[in-house]
Amino acid sequence: MNDSIRFLMCPPDHYDVDYVINPWMEGNIHKSSRHRAVEQWHKLYHILKDRAVVDLVNPQQGWPDMVFTANAGLVLGDNVVISRFLHKERQGEEPFFKQWFESKGYTVHELPKDLPFEGAGDALLDREGRWLWAGYGFRSELDSHPYLAKWLEIEVVSLQLVDERFYHLDTCFCPLTGGYLLYYPPAFDFYSNRIIEMRVLPEKRIALGEADAVNFACNAVNINHTVVMNKASKELKARLAAVGFEVVETPLTEFLKAGGAAKCLTLRVTEPVIPEHHANVPVESRIVRLEGHLLDTGLISRALDRIMEAGGSFQVLNFNLGEQKQSTSSAEVKVSAPSHEVMEEILSQLIDLGAVNLPEDERDAQLEPVLIAGVAPDDFYVSTIYPTEVRVSGQWVRVQNQRMDGAIAITHTASGPVARCKLLRDLQVGEDVVVDVIGIRTVRKAKSREQRNSQEFSFMSGSVSSERRVELVVEQVAWELRQIRDRGGKVVVTAGPVVIHTGGAEHLSRLIREGYVQALLGGNAIAVHDIEQAMMGTSLGVDMKRGVAVRGGHRHHLKVINTIRRFGSIAAAVEQGMLTRGVMYECVKNNVPFCLAGSIRDDGPLPDTQMDLIKAQEEYARLLQGAEMILMLSSMLHSIGVGNMTPAGVKMVCVDINPAVVTKLSDRGSIESIGVVTDVGLFLSLLVKQLDLLTSPYPVPAAV
Ligand code: ARG
Numbered sequence: 001m002n003d004s005i006r007f008l009m010c011p012p013d014h015y016d017v018d019y020v021i022n023p024w025m026e027g028n029i030h031k032s033s034r035h036r037a038v039e040q041w042h043k044l045y046h047i048l049k050d051r052a053v054v055d056l057v058n059p060q061q062g063w064p065d066m067v068f069t070a071n072a073g074l075v076l077g078d079n080v081v082i083s084r085f086l087h088k089e090r091q092g093e094e095p096f097f098k099q100w101f102e103s104k105g106y107t108v109h110e111l112p113k114d115l116p117f118e119g120a121g122d123a124l125l126d127r128e129g130r131w132l133w134a135g136y137g138f139r140s141e142l143d144s145h146p147y148l149a150k151w152l153e154i155e156v157v158s159l160q161l162v163d164e165r166f167y168h169l170d171t172c173f174c175p176l177t178g179g180y181l182l183y184y185p186p187a188f189d190f191y192s193n194r195i196i197e198m199r200v201l202p203e204k205r206i207a208l209g210e211a212d213a214v215n216f217a218c219n220a221v222n223i224n225h226t227v228v229m230n231k232a233s234k235e236l237k238a239r240l241a242a243v244g245f246e247v248v249e250t251p252l253t254e255f256l257k258a259g260g261a262a263k264c265l266t267l268r269v270t271e272p273v274i275p276e277h278h279a280n281v282p283v284e285s286r287i288v289r290l291e292g293h294l295l296d297t298g299l300i301s302r303a304l305d306r307i308m309e310a311g312g313s314f315q316v317l318n319f320n321l322g323e324q325k326q327s328t329s330s331a332e333v334k335v336s337a338p339s340h341e342v343m344e345e346i347l348s349q350l351i352d353l354g355a356v357n358l359p360e361d362e363r364d365a366q367l368e369p370v371l372i373a374g375v376a377p378d379d380f381y382v383s384t385i386y387p388t389e390v391r392v393s394g395q396w397v398r399v400q401n402q403r404m405d406g407a408i409a410i411t412h413t414a415s416g417p418v419a420r421c422k423l424l425r426d427l428q429v430g431e432d433v434v435v436d437v438i439g440i441r442t443v444r445k446a447k448s449r450e451q452r453n454s455q456e457f458s459f460m461s462g463s464v465s466s467e468r469r470v471e472l473v474v475e476q477v478a479w480e481l482r483q484i485r486d487r488g489g490k491v492v493v494t495a496g497p498v499v500i501h502t503g504g505a506e507h508l509s510r511l512i513r514e515g516y517v518q519a520l521l522g523g524n525a526i527a528v529h530d531i532e533q534a535m536m537g538t539s540l541g542v543d544m545k546r547g548v549a550v551r552g553g554h555r556h557h558l559k560v561i562n563t564i565r566r567f568g569s570i571a572a573a574v575e576q577g578m579l580t581r582g583v584m585y586e587c588v589k590n591n592v593p594f595c596l597a598g599s600i601r602d603d604g605p606l607p608d609t610q611m612d613l614i615k616a617q618e619e620y621a622r623l624l625q626g627a628e629m630i631l632m633l634s635s636m637l638h639s640i641g642v643g644n645m646t647p648a649g650v651k652m653v654c655v656d657i658n659p660a661v662v663t664k665l666s667d668r669g670s671i672e673s674i675g676v677v678t679d680v681g682l683f684l685s686l687l688v689k690q691l692d693l694l695t696s697p698y699p700v701p702a703a704v
Pocket of ligand 1: 021022065068070071090120121122168170171258259260261263264
């Protein structure tokens with residue numbers, strides 16, 4: 001007999017099914033036989049007594065479920081967290097269990113009232129002592145988990161239960177000696193299954209079928225290499241035997257009628273703290289702080305989802321809800337990850353969401369020098385579109401030239417450290433680059449609800465619109481364009497040749513002529529087809545008025561390229577009266593700068609096309625500076641390039657007939673980008689009409 005293992009049981013003197021608080025009890029009220037229950041309970045009692053010490057708590061009249069001592073509380077070392085039952089039918093058991101623990105000298109921890117947690121029924125220690133698996137979804141609240149972590153000083157891995165037949169974690173999950181796990185995967189949601197798979201090696205996972213699960217095979221008592229349970233199939237016994245476990249079956253059918261079996265009827269009250277594990281687990285944790293309109297913007301749930309999706313777990317240590325609608329909330333979240341890599345991934349995502357480390361956890365950013373020009377140190381922090389600060393020598397320094405997909409380079413000047421986003425190719429030997437994810441934060445201005453509501457752009461936030469909503473977007477965009485033009489702001493258009501093929505040239509020309517566009521970015525093709533249309537009435541050989549291919553039309557664009565080449569540039573062709581209309585014509589006439597970035601076709605290019613792509617990228621970046629809004633019109637590649645060069649806060653409207661393109665471009669996680677799935681020619685014609693409406697005289701009201 002092993003003296004270091006003790007269990008608590010409660011004799012079934014008052015056991016019966018008196019009420020229904022789980023699906024097993026339904027139809028079983030007063031259907032269990034007292035005589036058989038007593039007999040089954042005693043068999044279990046003796047099996048355990050042969051292998052461990054069994055303590056008893058006095059049964060109490062009126063509390064029939066008190067036999068299920070697993071729900072008394074959760075023990076680790078000298079500490080016990082007393083249960084807070086969800087159902088009033090069981091709440092009366094609490095004081096009796098509390099008394100018992102106090103009489104044995106345990107340090108008793110009590111959860112706030114109204115925070116349900118049902119003890120070891122919903123919280124199972126990894127048998128190696130590495131962490132605590134805790135269930136939620138039916139009986140215990142997720143919010144109880146941080147308390148468990150704090151009081152028991154252990155990492156809590158939260159698992160969500162989704163099948164009401166398996167309402168307690170111990171009905172479908174049983175950690176075994178040696179890191180093995182007996183469990184029924186369908187009882188958990190998808191994420192929880194992933195978490196389980198990340199923590200338990202495949203060869204250690206013993207997944208049950210439904211037949212064993214409904215016989216409560218997971219509701220087993222594990223003592224070293226013995227597993228005591230109600231019933232197991234042949235296959236299950238064989239699988240357990242193969243990894244060294246002996247199954248002892250003992251019928252507990254009378255207790256199944258109340259939704260419990262072997263494990264439920266016992267509580268292990270000796271759970272040793274395993275300090276070396278606590279010390280050297282690969283599990284890392286960090287505490288981060290989130291601030292803003294956490295609830296109404298969904299920020300908190302997004303943050304917690306990201307943590308789970310990346311394979312970490314979290315504890316919300318505290319949450320201060322803003323009291324007024326305009327006040328912000330803040331939350332401190334302890335993030336745990338099974339490895340440093342996972343932690344880095346999670347933290348960089350949380351940094352994007354604006355999370356910061358707690359002041360006491362604040363450290364300087366880690367720097368490493370550039371050793372080869374144009375190559376960053378491994379593990380460099382990849383910059384994002386959000387305004388960022390890095391901590392250098394104890395001070396937060398704002399990063400300049402914010403853009404995504406760069407590295408953050410630090411240079412030390414007489415007036416202090418300077419941080420700048422740099423493209424990899426621009427990194428110079430000796431420069432320091434930020435690595436890891438320590439000492440980095442993004443700065444988010446929390447907008448008040450009013451500000452958010454008055455921001456016309458946010459109502460479509462980040463979403464791809466359906467055809468019906470196109471008009472609403474057009475109204476918004478027209479309104480913004482007009483405002484930006486009137487205050488002398490900057491709008492940049494990226495456009496692909498589809499703008500011309502779909503008949504959008506005349507509309508885009510008007511936008512340029514009327515001062516709504518301050519720069520045009522494209523490639524060789526848009527200019528070629530625009531000029532082809534202006535000079536020959538076709539776009540890629542198709543007659544734009546009649547919509548039919550013109551005989552010999554495929555040669556048109558070559559003629560056009562040749563003509564412009566003769567003039568030397570588009571501007572020269574305009575000045576000498578050769579080019580008299582169209583998008584490129586309007587750019588020249590209205591001094592709107594444009595950049596045509598490259599061509600892979602060898603039929604050109606136009607003399608204006610910049611074939612040195614690095615120069616073209618630089619020119620794009622220059623023209624984008626100070627832009628307040630970018631219209632991306634059916635040009636996937638140029639638009640992606642532009643998106644990457646643009647910091648958060650710039651409004652982006654992406655129009656494409658292909659929903660995939662729109663999703664890709666507008667999914668920047670920032671509220672300023674919206675996507676419209678529609679024909680770009682149609683979009684432009686609606687936009688021009690809407691702008692006309694805005695300039696039309698206000699109708700005089702009819703006389704009364
Ligand atoms: N009738 C009890 C209830 O629903 C059964 C408890 C079973 N205990 C357990 N640890 N799963 O609360």
